[in-house]
Structures are given as C-alpha cells and as structure tokens.
Amino acid sequence: MMQITERDTRGAAVEAEMREPVLATHDVGVRYDETKVALSGVNLEFAAGEVTSLIGPSGCGKSTFLRCLNLMNREIPHCHIDGEIVYDGHNINTPDENLYELRQSIGMVFQIPNPFRKSIRDNITFAPRCHGIKDKKRLDEIVETSLVKAALWDEVKDKLDKSAYALSGGQRQRLCIARTLAMNPKVVLMDEPCSALDPIATFSIEDTIGQIAGEGISVIIVTHNIEQAARISDKTAYFLLGEVVEWGDTDAVFSDPKDKRTQDYLTGRFG
Amino acid sequence: MKSLQKHQLERVGKSLTGFCIAVVILVVGSLVVMVAQRGLSAFAVDGVDLWGFLSGVTWNPHQPDASGAPTVGALPMIFGSFAVTLLSCLFVIPFALGSAIYTVEVNPKFGNTVFRPALELLVGIPSVVFGLVGLTIVVPWIRGWSGGTGYGILAGSLVLAVMVLPTVTSLIIDALNAVPAAYRMSSSALGGTRWQNTWHIVLKAATPGILTAIILGMARAFGEALAVQMVIGNAATIPDSLVSPAATLTSVLTTSMGNEAMGTVYNDVLWSLALILLLMSLVFILIVHIIGNRSEVKHG
Numbered sequence: 001m002m003q004i005t006e007r008d009t010r011g012a013a014v015e016a017e018m019r020e021p022v023l024a025t026h027d028v029g030v031r032y033d034e035t036k037v038a039l040s041g042v043n044l045e046f047a048a049g050e051v052t053s054l055i056g057p058s059g060c061g062k063s064t065f066l067r068c069l070n071l072m073n074r075e076i077p078h079c080h081i082d083g084e085i086v087y088d089g090h091n092i093n094t095p096d097e098n099l100y101e102l103r104q105s106i107g108m109v110f111q112i113p114n115p116f117r118k119s120i121r122d123n124i125t126f127a128p129r130c131h132g133i134k135d136k137k138r139l140d141e142i143v144e145t146s147l148v149k150a151a152l153w154d155e156v157k158d159k160l161d162k163s164a165y166a167l168s169g170g171q172r173q174r175l176c177i178a179r180t181l182a183m184n185p186k187v188v189l190m191d192e193p194c195s196a197l198d199p200i201a202t203f204s205i206e207d208t209i210g211q212i213a214g215e216g217i218s219v220i221i222v223t224h225n226i227e228q229a230a231r232i233s234d235k236t237a238y239f240l241l242g243e244v245v246e247w248g249d250t251d252a253v254f255s256d257p258k259d260k261r262t263q264d265y266l267t268g269r270f271g
Numbered sequence: 272m273k274s275l276q277k278h279q280l281e282r283v284g285k286s287l288t289g290f291c292i293a294v295v296i297l298v299v300g301s302l303v304v305m306v307a308q309r310g311l312s313a314f315a316v317d318g319v320d321l322w323g324f325l326s327g328v329t330w331n332p333h334q335p336d337a338s339g340a341p342t343v344g345a346l347p348m349i350f351g352s353f354a355v356t357l358l359s360c361l362f363v364i365p366f367a368l369g370s371a372i373y374t375v376e377v378n379p380k381f382g383n384t385v386f387r388p389a390l391e392l393l394v395g396i397p398s399v400v401f402g403l404v405g406l407t408i409v410v411p412w413i414r415g416w417s418g419g420t421g422y423g424i425l426a427g428s429l430v431l432a433v434m435v436l437p438t439v440t441s442l443i444i445d446a447l448n449a450v451p452a453a454y455r456m457s458s459s460a461l462g463g464t465r466w467q468n469t470w471h472i473v474l475k476a477a478t479p480g481i482l483t484a485i486i487l488g489m490a491r492a493f494g495e496a497l498a499v500q501m502v503i504g505n506a507a508t509i510p511d512s513l514v515s516p517a518a519t520l521t522s523v524l525t526t527s528m529g530n531e532a533m534g535t536v537y538n539d540v541l542w543s544l545a546l547i548l549l550l551m552s553l554v555f556i557l558i559v560h561i562i563g564n565r566s567e568v569k570h571g
Contacts, residue, residue: 070460072456072459072460075456075459099459099462100462100463100464101462102462103459103460103461103462104462107460107461108457108460110453110456110457110460112453114451114453114454114456114457116454116457116458116472116475116476117454117475117476117570118475126458126461126463126471126472127461127462127463129471130461130462130463130464130467130471131462163569163570165570176457179457179461180460180461183461183462
C-alpha cells in the first residue's frame with residue numbers, strides 16, 4: 001500500500017511545488033440560516049495533476065466543503081459560504097461569479113451514479129451542448145475522448161445510443177465521470193464516488209481517478225474509506241467537526257500524523 | 272372463538288381479496304358485453320350498414336332513406352368528439368406544462384401552497400357549472416365577434432379545456448416531481464442553466480408521465496357530456512367552422528337517450544355511439560400502458 005502511494009506521489013509532489021495551485025481556499029466557512037456553522041476556517045490548496053482526499057467522520061463538513069468549491073452550496077436555500085475561494089487567480093465566492101462558466105472548469109461527480117435518462121452519447125453531449133457546441137463531428141470527438149479518459153470507451157463504444165441505464169453501477173459512475181470530463185475541466189470534485197459500488201467497480205473507478213490526474217486535472221475526492229485515500233491520493237486533509245485538523249502529503253499524514261486526533265481516526269479508535 | 276390458524280388466515284385473506292377482484296372484473300366485463308351487444312344489434316338486427324354508419328354525414332334516425340334503411344350517419348358526431356378533444360388539448364398543453372414547470376422548478380413554495388389547492392378546487396367544480404359558465408360567458412363572447420350563434424366546437428373546446436386543465440396539470444406536476452433531484456443537481460453541476468436543466472433533463476425524463484397526463488386529459492375530454500352539450504349547439508352536422516353548431520357522441524347521447532324507447536332503431540344506434548365512446552377510451556388506456564411499458568423497456 002505504502003509503496004504505491006510513494007511511487008505515485010513523488011513525481012507529482014515535486015511538480016506541485018513548482019506550480020501554482022489551481023484552486024485554493026482562504027478561511028472558507030459555511031453557515032446555514034446565518035447562525036448554524038457547518039464549516040469554518042478551511043485553508044487548502046489543490047494543484048494540477050494531484051489527487052487530494054478529504055477524509056473524516058460523518059458530518060465533519062468534508063462534503064460541505066467539497067460543495068463550496070464549485071459553489072454547489074448556492075443551490076441549497078439558506079446556505080451561506082464565507083471566505084475566499086481562489087480559482088484561476090480570482091476569488092469565485094462573489095455574488096456576480098458566473099456559475100455556468102465556473103462549473104465547466106470545476107466538474108463534480110456525485111455519490112450515487114446518476115446518469116440522465118438518455119442515451120450514453122446524450123449523457124456526455126449534454127454539457128458541451130449547453131455550453132454552445134453544436135457541431136456533430138466535434139461532439140462525436142468529445143464523446144470518444146471523454147469515454148477514453150474515463151476508461152469506459154472499450155466497454156460502450158458499440159452501444160453509444162443505448163440507454164445509460166443499461167450499464168452496471170460501476171459503468172454508470174464512470175459515465176458520470178466521462179460526462180464531467182466532456183467539459184475539459186481543470187478540477188474534478190468527487191463526493192464519495194465509490195460508496196455505492198462493489199469492490200471491483202471501486203477498483204475501476206480508482207484506476208480512472210489515477211488516469212484523470214495523469215491528464216493534469218486536480219482531483220478532490222471525499223471518501224469514507226481510509227484505505228482508498230491512502231491508495232489513490234497525493235494529499236490528504238482530515239476534517240473533524242467542521243475544521244481541517246491536518247493536511248499534508250498522504251504518506252506523511254498516514255505514517256506520521258502530527259495531530260493526536262488524526263492518529264485516533266486513522267487507527268480506528270473512532271469514526 | 273379460537274383464533275384462526277396462520278394458514279387458515281392466509282386462505283381467508285386470499286379468498287376475500289380474490290372475491291373483490293372477481294366482482295370488479297365481472298362488473299367491467301358485463302358492462303363491456305352489454306354495451307357491445309346493444310351497440311352491435313343496430314348492425315346485426317336493424318340492418319344498419321356499418322360503413323354507412325361510420326362515414327354517413329346525415330343523422331336522422333326517424334327518417335328512413337330511399338332504400339328504407341334508417342339514416343344514421345354518425346360521422347358528424349365522431350368528428351365533433353375528436354375536434355373538441357384535440358382542440359381543447361391544444362389549449363391545455365401549453366398552460367398545463369408551463370404552470371407545472373413553474374410549480375416544480377421555479378417556485379415550489381407558491382406552487383404547493385397556492386396553485387395546487389386552486390387546481391384541486393377546479394377539479395371539484397361539477398361539470399354542469401362549467402357548462403353554465405360557458406353558456407353565459409363563452410358563448411356570448413364568441414357570438415360577439417363571430418356573428419353566429421356562438422355555439423360550436425370552439426365554445427365546447429374552451430369549456431373542456433378549463434375542465435381538463437387541472438387534471439392534466441396535476442398529473443404533469445407529479446411527473447416532474449418524480450424526476451430524481453439528483454438529475455437537477457448533476458445538470459447544475461455540469462453548468463447547465465435552470466432552463467437547460469428543465470428542458471433537456473427534467474422534461475426528457477418526465478416525458479412518459481407528461482404524455483400519460485395528456486392522454487388521460489384527452490380521455491376525460493372525449494367522454495365529457497354535460498358541459499359540452501350545453502355549449503356546442505347540438506346540430507348533428509359537420510360544421511363549416513369552429514363557431515357554428517355541432518354535436519359530439521356524448522351530446523347526442525345525453526339529448527336523445529331519454530326520448531327513445533328501448534329496442535327501437537334509434538335507441539340501438541345510440542348504443543352504437545356509446546360503443547364507439549367505450550372503444551375510444553379503451554384505446555386511450557391502451558396508449559397509456561404502451562407508453563409506460565416502452566419507457567420501462569428502454570430505461571429499466
């Protein structure tokens with residue numbers, strides 16, 4: 001386990017040091033109904049080509065934080081995001097940020113695989129069409145490249161016009177990933193993408209995550225599965241009670257946690 | 272009394288529910304058989320020509336034609352029924368779809384607290400009241416600009432549209448609500464605008480439900496008798512415009528059924544009209560089922 005992480009991280013970590021983060025948060029917090037604090041003071045940075053795991057017990061705010069990064073929390077009534085979220089050199093947490101353009105660059109994959117009730121092809125072309133790509137040939141290219149990147153192409157290339165619901169759970173989730181990749185995002189957010197899947201499907205998703213990161217995309221994944229975090233991520237952030245307790249290179253966090261609370265969680269003493 | 276054994280209880284439950292089913296099936300079955308028997312006897316016993324009945328344009332059952340057969344061309348009524356049904360649906364669909372989208376996607380709070388109760392109120396209004404309103408508002412209004420009597424297919428369609436609107440709208444609202452919230456979430460996460468999400472994702476996913484709503488609305492419009500009869504003018508001819516008097520299958524039935532003795536030719540052909548109504552509602556129900564099955568086969 002550790003060997004894999006070491007091999008994966010060394011190159012990426014060196015590169016990351018030289019690079020500006022694609023996405024960074026300064027003092028980000030979330031309040032519901034103005035008073036109930038769900039999250040506070042989160043300062044994290046995410047570099048291109050890097051996989052970051054957000055771990056922690058249920059209700060610790062990791063998913064809430066994830067939903068801040070593409071401002072999905074704006075869709076929830078009475079939810080207020082504080083602090084600065086810097087993407088591409090400017091703060092996106094402003095009222096006049098164009099959400100539709102932002103979400104082209106910062107994609108999101110949800111916990112339950114939820115392809116649209118459309119054909120496999122139409123699932124993927126939905127977003128590019130929404131953003132104005134009409135050319136049939138261009139759309140076909142997008143379908144192929146996105147499916148290839150999501151490691152689904154070989155399995156579905158002969159049935160692109162079949163319903164997405166003809167696919168298995170793991171394939172559906174990879175289709176959701178492909179659907180996100182169709183917009184050529186710089187960042188992909190994943191909210192426990194494997195928790196509804198069996199181990200084999202989980203493995204294929206993890207494989208896909210590695211490939212996407214290899215394309216230079218910054219992947220930020222919320223997971224309940226500590227082993228998964230150790231397997232796939234370059235960096236890990238540990239959330240507890242709405243705060244980040246520890247953040248650093250995955251191998252450092254796992255082998256030598258600085259905070260007692262992280263140690264307790266990782267050794268299974270709670271959570 | 273000693274309590275029943277578990278397996279006995281099972282048997283009692285089975286026979287009770289089975290009995291209920293049997294009664295319902297019997298009622299439906301005998302209804303269909305009776306209408307069919309009566310409706311077909313016009314052709315079998317009275318010697319009415321089936322094709323002449325379906326395509327003839329003169330309705331005058333008391334007056335035998337040159338060959339001595341009764342003049343019972345039902346085409347005007349068949350045409351009238353389809354015309355008011357289709358036209359009323361044309362009026363209804365945009366408003367039903369629009370208000371359902373507003374209720375579900377734009378402002379659920381207003382939709383659920385104000386709009387839906389108002390719709391339900393509309394369902395509860397008896398059809399004779401719609402007919403009266405049509406008679407005092409719609410007919411004079413049409414008369415005002417058309418110059419005719421004001422009675423006709425247009426008046427009938429408008430009244431039917433208002434009657435059918437709540438049913439269709441409620442069913443479409445249910446269909447839209449049945450679309451998983453996850454679809455909307457993921458299409459927003461893909462950067463779709465609310466309009467794009469609604470149009471391409473929600474409506475697409477709800478299409479079978481929306482079609483079902485429209486078909487059920489059509490079935491209701493096709494079968495409605497009283498309100499239509501009050502405003503359509505009851506002239507059994509194919510009208511030359513939407514604003515001249517016409518008739519539907521139901522309006523002829525309600526106006527004539529009480530006046531003709533059982534067993535006469537006139538009475539028998541009225542049953543034939545009823546048979547057409549019954550067959551049409553069967554067709555509507557069949558379509559609803561086909562829509563349901565097809566979407567299940569396609570998306571599981």
